Amino acid sequence: MSGYRIARRQSTLRGGEATILLGGLCFAFTVCGLLLLVQKKPPLECFSLLFAGGFGSGMALEDTLLKGIPIFLCSLGVAIAFRMQVWNIGAEGQFALGAVGATWAVLTFPDLPMLFMLPTLLVCAAVAGGVWGFIPGFLRLKCGLNEIISTLMMNYIGILFLQYLIYGSWKAPGSYGFPMTDIFPDAAILPSVFGRIHAGIVLCVLAAVTLGIFLRRTRLGFELLAGGENPRAARYARMPYGFLLVLVMALSGALAGIAGSVEVSATFNRLQPNIATGYGYTAIVVAWLSRLRITSIALFSFLIAGLRVGVENLQLLMQVPAAFGGIMEGLILLAVLAGQFFHTYTVCRAPEQHDEGTTSGPEQAKQGPISPNTSTGASV
Amino acid sequence: MNLEFLLSFFSPAILIPVLVSTVQAGTPVLYATLGEMITERSGVLNLGVEGLMIMGAFFGFILQYSTGNPWFSTFGAGMGVGTLALIHGVVCLLFQGNQVVSGLAVTIFGVGLADYLGTPFVGIVTTGFQPHVMPILGSLPIIGEIFFSLDPLVSVSFFVAPLLWLVFTRTSWGLGLCAAGENPAAATAAGLNPVLLRWVGIFAGGFFVGIGGAYLSLAYTHTWTFNLTAGRGWIAVALVIFAFWRPGRAMIGAYLFGGVMALQLRLQAMGATVPSSLMMMLPYVLTVLVLLWSSVRGKGRSAPAALGINIPPRD
Numbered sequence: 001m002s003g004y005r006i007a008r009r010q011s012t013l014r015g016g017e018a019t020i021l022l023g024g025l026c027f028a029f030t031v032c033g034l035l036l037l038v039q040k041k042p043p044l045e046c047f048s049l050l051f052a053g054g055f056g057s058g059m060a061l062e063d064t065l066l067k068g069i070p071i072f073l074c075s076l077g078v079a080i081a082f083r084m085q086v087w088n089i090g091a092e093g094q095f096a097l098g099a100v101g102a103t104w105a106v107l108t109f110p111d112l113p114m115l116f117m118l119p120t121l122l123v124c125a126a127v128a129g130g131v132w133g134f135i136p137g138f139l140r141l142k143c144g145l146n147e148i149i150s151t152l153m154m155n156y157i158g159i160l161f162l163q164y165l166i167y168g169s170w171k172a173p174g175s176y177g178f179p180m181t182d183i184f185p186d187a188a189i190l191p192s193v194f195g196r197i198h199a200g201i202v203l204c205v206l207a208a209v210t211l212g213i214f215l216r217r218t219r220l221g222f223e224l225l226a227g228g229e230n231p232r233a234a235r236y237a238r239m240p241y242g243f244l245l246v247l248v249m250a251l252s253g254a255l256a257g258i259a260g261s262v263e264v265s266a267t268f269n270r271l272q273p274n275i276a277t278g279y280g281y282t283a284i285v286v287a288w289l290s291r292l293r294i295t296s297i298a299l300f301s302f303l304i305a306g307l308r309v310g311v312e313n314l315q316l317l318m319q320v321p322a323a324f325g326g327i328m329e330g331l332i333l334l335a336v337l338a339g340q341f342f343h344t345y346t347v348c349r350a351p352e353q354h355d356e357g358t359t360s361g362p363e364q365a366k367q368g369p370i371s372p373n374t375s376t377g378a379s380v
Numbered sequence: 381m382n383l384e385f386l387l388s389f390f391s392p393a394i395l396i397p398v399l400v401s402t403v404q405a406g407t408p409v410l411y412a413t414l415g416e417m418i419t420e421r422s423g424v425l426n427l428g429v430e431g432l433m434i435m436g437a438f439f440g441f442i443l444q445y446s447t448g449n450p451w452f453s454t455f456g457a458g459m460g461v462g463t464l465a466l467i468h469g470v471v472c473l474l475f476q477g478n479q480v481v482s483g484l485a486v487t488i489f490g491v492g493l494a495d496y497l498g499t500p501f502v503g504i505v506t507t508g509f510q511p512h513v514m515p516i517l518g519s520l521p522i523i524g525e526i527f528f529s530l531d532p533l534v535s536v537s538f539f540v541a542p543l544l545w546l547v548f549t550r551t552s553w554g555l556g557l558c559a560a561g562e563n564p565a566a567a568t569a570a571g572l573n574p575v576l577l578r579w580v581g582i583f584a585g586g587f588f589v590g591i592g593g594a595y596l597s598l599a600y601t602h603t604w605t606f607n608l609t610a611g612r613g614w615i616a617v618a619l620v621i622f623a624f625w626r627p628g629r630a631m632i633g634a635y636l637f638g639g640v641m642a643l644q645l646r647l648q649a650m651g652a653t654v655p656s657s658l659m660m661m662l663p664y665v666l667t668v669l670v671l672l673w674s675s676v677r678g679k680g681r682s683a684p685a686a687l688g689i690n691i692p693p694r695d
Contacts, residue, residue: 006693035496087480144675148427148480149618149667156611156664164657281488288481321499326492330431333485334467338475345476345693 009346016342021289024335028328035327041318053313054306060313062196066267068305069200070095070259074283075301076207077133077255079292080215084228084248090136090151091256092280093158094129098257099264100162101128103181103271106188107170114187121188121261122203129257130250132158137249141242147249155280163273170271180272190266198266207255208294224248256280278326282308285329289336304329392522398642399526405645406638407534408433408595412616413623413630414544415588419465420620421548422581423561423574425688426468427483429589430613431490436461436593438494441604444506444597453508454533454594461590462583464490469582473575476690487613501604508598509533531599533591540588544627557581561684564691575691592616611664618667622674625684633670640666 033043054064074091081088105117105124112120136150163179172182190199215221227234227244235241263275286304290296311325412433419426426432439460443453468486471477509531513519517528528535547554559567560574560581567574596608615637623629644659 035493038497039500089484139672143672145668145672146618146621146675149614149621149671152611152614153618153664153668157661157668160657160661160664164655167657168655281484284481284484285488288478321496323492323495323499326488327496328492330485330487330489330492334471334477334482334489337477337482337485338471340477341475 004347004349006345007348009342009344013343013346017291020336020339020342024332024339027335028331031331032324032328035324036320039320041320046314046318046320049317050307050310050314052310054308054310060306060309063309064302064306065197065201066305067308068301069198069204070263070279071282071286071305072204072298072301073207073259073262074256074279075286075290075297076211076294077252077259078280078283079287079290079294079297080211080224080255081248081252082228082287083292084224084244085231086137086140086245086248086252087148088133088136088151088249088252089148089284090133090154090158090253090280091259091283092276092278093151093155094132094253094256095260095263095280096155096158096162096276097132097253098125098129098260099271099275100158100165100260101125101257102261102264103165103170104128106184107181110185112187114191117185117187118190118265121265122258125257125261126254127257129260130254132257133253134246134250137246140249141245159276162271162276166271166273172270178272181270184265184269188265189269190262198262200262200266203258203262204298207258208298212294220244220247256283282329285333288333394646396522396525398639398646400530401642401645402635402639403527403534404530404600404638405641406634406636407537408592408600409612409616409619409637410537410631410634411540411592411595412589412613413592413619413634414540414627415585415590415592416616416620417585417623417625417627417630418544418557418588419581419585420687421561421625421684422557422578422585423564423684423686423689423691424468424472424578424582425479425483426465426486426582426585427480427617428465428468428486428490429483429616430609430611431487431494432461432465432586432589433593433596433613433616434494434607434609435464435490436590437597437608438498438593438604439590440508440594441498441501441506441597444508445501445504448507450507450509450598453598454591457594458587458590461593462586465582465586465589466579469579472690473578473582476692479688479690495606498604498606502606503603505603506598508602533595533599541627541631548627558684561686564686578691589613589616615663615667618671621678621683622670624674624678636670637663637666 029047033047036043036046052060054060074095077094078088078091101124102121105121109117109120132154133151136145136147136154139145139150140147166179166181170181171179174182192198193201215225223234223239224244224247226237227239227241231241234244259279260275264271268275282304286297286300289304290300307328308325311320311322311328314320314324315322412429416426416429436457440453440457443456444450447453465486467489468479468482471482471485472479511530512532513524514528514535518524520528527538548558549555556567556572557577557580559570559572560577564574567577592612593609596612597604601608619630619633619637622633640662644662647654648656648659
């Protein structure tokens with residue numbers, strides 16, 4: 001470290017976010033290129049296939065947008081929890097419960113017309129996901145139970161619960177023993193908006209706008225943001241911190257639940273065991289990359305969805321394992337997280353007489369206690 | 381389930397195998413819990429345990445597959461995972477990143493990497509460790525059968541927890557490590573280097589987490605499959621809290637968890653009428669309950685004071 005030292009940044013880093021992101025992406029792609037070489041795959045060709053698969057054509061962009069919808073909804077939920085410094089890692093389980101809730105609505109009221117079916121389905125999903133988020137929030141408030149662990153455990157429990165239903169009483173008689181429900185009635189399937197893009201995108205816009213207004217224009221929303229900035233100050237200001245905590249967890253869960261219902265209704269048109277494919281964990285990556293801002297969440301949901309679609313393409317054409325996407329997401333997040341260091345700190349050249357400076361340190365420290373002594377002496 | 385079915389559990393013919401598999405299922409979690417405990421004692425919260433553990437399983441498997449020496453494979457897995465854990469150190473210690481997010485990223489990365497590198501090897505069986513009866517202790521009735529007739533990594537694990545207790549409470553190195561986790565500023569004032577101690581904590585913790593992972597592929601399953609850890613890493617994070625950051629209590633927690641795993645497997649094998657997905661929930665439900673109990677009980681016995689708080693660089 002000779003010649004350089006770390007100092008707190010005096011002014012904000014201009015254009016830093018883009019630089020940090022690009023740096024992170026470069027790092028992630030370099031490491032992943034090396035990993036591709038390990039499995040004897042040509043990295044450059046793979047990366048061009050990755051890009052073509054995710055963004056290269058109208059078809060690819062549609063796929064990416066479709067995958068972006070559940071990721072966006074989950075990330076929105078995760079981000080508001082993170083804003084409050086509540087670590088909701090449970091989007092995956094809340095997503096599964098949302099799918100269960102939606103399916104329950106469809107199986108219980110199969111003959112509703114679309115006008116009633118879709119709202120019922122969405123409300124059931126939001127409630128189921130919301131309850132799955134509420135429980136850890138409530139336990140954190142009442143018993144101080146660590147929400148990181150409880151939400152995570154509830155991911156496993158939620159997904160197993162989904163499997164229990166789908167291998168048990170919800171298995172359709174006509175599915176030849178496969179664990180899945182019957183295809184949903186038409187009334188329970190989200191209609192298309194344009195091309196293959198379904199009404200889930202409308203839900204995304206609605207959720208984003210409502211949440212934006214809630215956070216910026218209402219008292220509760222303001223308190224929520226303030227509570228995240230400084231929980232102790234929020235308590236002193238008599239903000240209902242406990243209520244906010246539980247509210248945020250339930251809201252977060254409800255959003256992930258809606259994402260689950262969108263997947264089940266528009267993508268699969270039925271409930272099957274493999275619907276939860278890690279969107280909940282991807283949502284954490286997206287939420288943090290976007291530094292918890294709604295517009296950035298939309299952008300990063302799209303980009304990460306593109307990465308996921310691209311990896312599927314890569315798997316198909318180059319037999320690269322699907323886990324490649326997880327590696328990239330993890331690496332990008334790690335690199336950006338490390339890069340965010342430069343928002344608050346800067347590395348600058350130490351002054352020429354650096355060594356003198358360190359030796360003069362103790363002298364100054366020795367002088368330190370003297371001055372109060374002299375001042376007290378003067379006062380006496 | 382009728383009474384006779386329940387009572388049959390307490391016959392030695394069933395109880396002893398259940399207890400044996402309790403110890404077996406508890407051991408990997410015990411190693412991982414102790415590893416995470418070392419890291420957390422130094423003040424670093426590493427939520428990457430799940431990802432690191434599965435990498436340990438992979439390293440252990442791949443080294444066994446290529447060298448055939450289980451001891452070397454275990455040690456290699458420990459060193460490999462310790463090194464991998466340093467990623468968390470780079471992000472949190474060097475670059476002041478958020479420890480929660482960094483740990484999650486390490487898990488996402490580690491799980492992905494193990495799946496990616498392991499894909500060509502799925503289903504391959506290796507030898508690994510075999511059960512062997514320890515001299516003298518192994519010939520004790522019942523106790524010998526349950527604790528001392530298993531693979532050597534189990535026997536080693538009995539010494540790790542007491543050893544760790546000695547290190548934490550009786551050695552200057554261990555006390556320094558704990559000081560870095562309780563009050564880094566005071567540690568600095570006492571002439572220690574808390575940042576260096578945290579690096580050591582991360583590496584040493586990763587080493588034991590790696591051994592826990594290696595146990596899964598070398599002694600527990602003798603094979604490599606996807607999702608070998610199945611949340612054991614997260615359970616280890618929970619058990620550190622349950623154990624109030626004390627090695628002795630970690631053993632209780634790990635065997636409690638192992639007991640539920642063993643019971644669940646046994647009930648399934650005996651053809652219980654409960655669906656398997658509900659059975660598989662048991663360990664996770666137990667983890668939440670156990671954690672709930674310790675957060676209600678453990679108000680006074682809290683975490684290292686500086687856990688999760690980064691040490692800012694000196695200007």
